[in-house]
């Protein structure tokens with residue numbers, strides 16, 4: 256039986272991330288207020304909203320950095336994220352990319368990816384590990400996905416800001432997440448980099464779920480995915496960018512300002 260609109264079912268096999276009635280208060284300030292959102296497998300979702308709307312706090316509760324005061328937070332069909340810490344949650348396959356890229360600047364692009372791949376083994380195993388054919392293939396695949404194959408031997412410190420963001424996305428993918436949470440990837444990018452990043456994320460979303468927090472509306476339009484508008488810690492509107500852009504409340508609190 257099809258779901259009623261607005262009645263997401265956490266046990267559906269095509270739901271990867273399920274938030275229902277999630278609330279968080281800091282010293283009495285309600286940063287998340289009964290927030291509900293469902294992200295499907297291999298769905299990309301854009302999350303927009305004014306400063307202080309709760310976007311970062313939402314990422315923080317999903318990744319276990321902040322504990323919700325109440326609500327349901329489920330990953331896959333069975334994992335209750337409220338019962339796990341950040342390390343567990345990362346190991347379940349939720350990867351997060353912060354706004355500022357943090358690559359190893361003195362290492363080559365390729366070595367950054369190799370380190371991220373080996374990082375899955377733990378530091379000691381990684382130190383004595385020799386790359387297998389599979390791993391070399393995986394690095395090649397990642398390099399072409401993130402559009403940096405021609406720069407594989409270049410030190411990461413010499414990359415442009417946009418290229419560093421792509422490398423960091425590649426390093427995140429090396430850890431095999433099912434869900435990527437990405438914070439303002441287009442910030443500080445050139446128009447060409449912004450367009451290439453939208454294309455890259457669309458490629459990634461063929462096989463992963465992706466939640467992108469972004470303020471750049473041209474970028475959100477290029478993603479061409481369902482948009483969730485947050486305001487005062489809850490969902491103000493949801494739908495295509497055209498749909499939410501026509502919503503009077505969204506114009507008043509965000510787009511029209």
Ligand SMILES: Nc1ncnc2c1ncn2[C@@H]1O[C@H](COP(=O)(O)OP(=O)(O)OP(=O)(O)O)[C@@H](O)[C@H]1O
Pocket residue numbers: 281282284285286304305306307308309310311312313
């Ligand atoms: N650890 C904290 N302690 C106290 N207040 C907090 C804390 N974290 C967030 N807040 C407050 O909660 C509100 C929501 O913040 P949040 O960072 O989630 O918003 P945001 O939508 O990510 O905003 P921005 O677009 O500016 O990044 C803000 O008013 C913020 O000041």
